[in-house]
Amino acid sequence: MILSKDTMQIVHEQNVVPFRNRVKELATKIGMSLVNQTKLITAASELVRNMLKYANGGKILLEIISNNGRTGVRLTFMDEGPGIADVQQAMRDGFSTGKSLGLGLPGAKRLVNEFDIKSKPGEGTTVTITHWKNGR
Secondary structure, eight states, X not given: OEEEEEEEEEOXXXXXXXXXXXXXXXXXXXXXXXXXXXXXXXXXXXXXXXXXXXXXXXXXXXXXXXXXXXXXXXXXXXXXXXXXXXXXXXXXXXXXXXXXXXXXXXXHHHHSSEEEEEEETTTEEEEEEXXXXXXX
């Protein structure tokens, strides 16, 4: 069940801090611990930076959700960039097309409870992450 829903456009680096603040606001609103807030915000920061770097921005859906007595924050990052040709390869530690450490996608996945990625070359990428209030 979706308890709240909001969207943010990310088109410039200047959009990142307000986005991070909004994620913190949602996590605080549901009573998420500081440790879990930090994990969620870190994963979200990595994904929003990837969206800016590889797709020149996109849209993020921010939701507070409830399921089986659990409450969490779900973030869906949607872009219309070049897409990822090999998602499996992109999810491997150390893989990078952007001369970085290659920890972005796999690192973000390790920080949250649920992680889903869909991508089509030439059409864009959608990454959905969920972190539950109690981290499970």
